[in-house]
Amino acid sequence: MHNPIWKSTRQATFTGQRGWFVRLSGVLLLTILLPSLNGFVWAQEAEPTEPLDERQQLLAVRYQRLEKMLEQMAQYMWKTDPERAELLMRAIGQSKQNRISDQMEQIALLLEQQQLGEAVDRQGEAVKVLEALFQLLQSQDRLAEIESEQERIEAILKELKQIAAREKNLRIATERGGDQERLAEKQAEIAEQNQKLGEKIKNQDDQRNGTDEKSGKDSEDSEGKPSEGKESEGKPSEGKQSEGKENESSPSDSDQQNSDSNQSQDGNQNSQGQQGQQGQQGQQGQQGEQGDQQQQDQTPGRQEIEQAQKNLEKAIEELKEKQREKATEEQQQALDKLLAAKEKLEEILRQLREEERELVLASLEARFRKMLALQMAINSDTETLSKSPNEKWTSRHFGQVRELAQQEQSVELEAEKALSLLQEEGSSVAFPEAVEQLIEDIRMVVKRLQKEDVGDFTRAVQVDIVTALEEIIATLQQEMEKQSQQQQQGQQPGGGQQNDPGLVEKIAELKMLRTLQYRINRRTTQIGKLITGEQVEDQELMKQLDDLADRQDRVRAATYNIATQKNQ
Structure with missing residues (x-):
């Protein structure tokens, strides 16, 4: 995984x-x-x-x-x-x-x-x-957390792309021999924009980690003097991000901690020798965990952005000193680090979307399972009620059919919530259409039950509802299993495609459209059996045929949208 x-x-x-x-x-x-x-x-x-x-x-x-x-x-x-x-x-x-x-x-x-x-x-x-x-x-x-984090990362990524594009154009202009004083001014503008982005990310990280008040003074020292470009940028990068400084200081810190630990062990060696070794290992483990924790709590790409700031500042100096080649080298190094930050941000954004997809699938699957259990109970009670002829119904039977209509409405409410979730997610075409048709069938059953109709056609539509729910659940389960297998194999969802995968793969969308077409065909046959003669005189049957024609047109439109990737 x-x-x-x-x-x-x-x-x-x-x-x-x-x-x-x-x-x-x-x-x-x-x-x-x-x-x-x-x-x-x-x-x-x-x-x-x-x-x-x-x-x-x-x-x-x-x-x-x-x-x-x-x-x-x-x-x-x-x-x-x-x-x-x-x-x-x-x-x-x-x-x-x-x-x-x-x-x-x-x-x-x-x-x-x-x-x-x-x-x-x-x-x-x-x-x-x-x-x-x-x-x-x-x-x-x-x-909700994932949605909020996606918005934050997308905003950072958008600004970072702007900075990288400006820096790339400036590097090209520097290579072509533009006026170096003017180039230095533009470089300073880019450096200022990059510095503000780095400070913005740092403030967000501090707020998320709850370190605003504790590191307030350090934050002022590192960010309080933006006019002192090189010095102000040096402090935060040296304090937390610079790999060179961090690696140089780590051994001394570790040696000091080990020395303190050894002194403590010497003082208690006779009575706590073995425990002292365990304590030292525990302290070292905690120190390692704390180091990893700091890395985990830091927004991906922040370190590269802060390191790029140093190159941007050096490029300004080289341009002012008319050192075009050195300035170009610093610009390229800054650009490389900005692009590395971009890759990290795009990766975490992909992971967030993958997790969101997993949660949405699980939520939908649980909701449809609940609907299926309710619908199967309703179907069973409707079947039992249909065994008693309507002319022999008592007040108890009429009360039961009214209760069944209310229960069917509760299934409709669940289906509407599922449809809202699918529409909000937005990547699927066939599944929202399948749920819309499901809701239409449920509403039809509600109306027929309210009219105390528990006949063959009503029960046939109820069976169609159960079949539709089972098909949707099976598809969702297959998608969750595929995603789980891809995660275990280290693959990206959607077969390693670079674009963000939709809620379900295209093949699953097409299979669902095929299922919808089968349902239309089956319903047409069911209605045809109710028609006597060459002309349809029953207004209810005419309305159902019109509804089927509308469904057929919607399936056609959905197929076209998938084929042309209009939903992407």
Whole structure:
């Protein structure tokens, strides 16, 4: 699985009810997840007093409490934050569908029977399910974070491209022998723009990492005097970014820390020799982690931008001193570093879009699964109700059909939310069309149920709805599996294409259009069986034929858009 070149370890800070939801639900689930991850290892190393089966049974009880608490949270938030409440209900539904609580009890039984091998396998499966549940709970906020980060990176990238283009043109002008005083003035303008971009990125990083107040003085020293070009740029690059300075200072810092650690160990050698070695290793590990952390929390390309600033400043000096060749060399070095920064920013932008795609696919798949479960229950109840002739219906039957119509409307609402998500994502053509046709079928069923019609045609449309949902879910699953395989193999989504991949690949889009055409053909046949004679006199059937004609035209338009890449 590929490793992102950069990902901030600090998520955006959430306040109020939304933040309370994320923190509480996350902590509650982690109290279950972490012991499950390490329960068997603890049994071997920590020698707990409780038997393994009792500890596993305790986890099962805790998880049952968690499910109840999530349900209470969903009910509490239903009026104030319906989207959050819906997300919780989806998580609860996924939990019950995967029978997590039952799995934990089965693991406890296996441990009681000393079937440790199978118990460990089941624990691994349970952990994967819990991790997926945890990701679902975080998905809504993570999508918002990704969108915000994409906008930030895109803004930086746009300005960086402008700077690189200006510097390239200036280098060409310098090579051609332009007036060096005038070139020095233009170089100073580019250097100022680049300096402001570097300061902007640094301020963003400080704000994201929560170091504004702590490093306020350092920030003033490094950025407070922009008129002193070389000196002001030297300080931030020497303090944090310059590879040469950083490498020179690191050994001395490390030696000093090791010396302090050794003195501490000598003082306690008789009583804590082995512990001292472990402590020293721990300190060194922490120092390494802190160094890696600083690199991770830094926007990709920032180091190259700050290093390029030095070359830009030197190019100004060389132009003022009429050293054209040296100025050209400095300009080329600056340009190379700016282009390297551009590549890093484009890579992280690609990774963000890849993660966004993964979350959108998972969110859609969960939503359509919920719709499928609801629709199958409605179909079953409609089938049962249809076995009683309408003329023998009682008030109970009429109440049931009205309730079925309301349940069908809830499926319609879920489908509209899924359509909104697809339209907002914007890259797919066939899938929004498939969901639109799905919504039309659901609305047709709602109207027929409201008219107390549970006849053959109504039930046939209900079957079509289930088939459509199953096809959509299968396609989404295939896309998620492909993306997972590509990540494990280190490939880019879309077969290594340079352009940003869409939500689904083109072949999946075409297959969905083919499916839509099959549905139109099948519905035409169904309506044809209801027509007696050569002319259609039933107004309802005429309307349905008009709707089919409209669907056929939309499928044609969608096919054209995909063929001409109009959606790209």
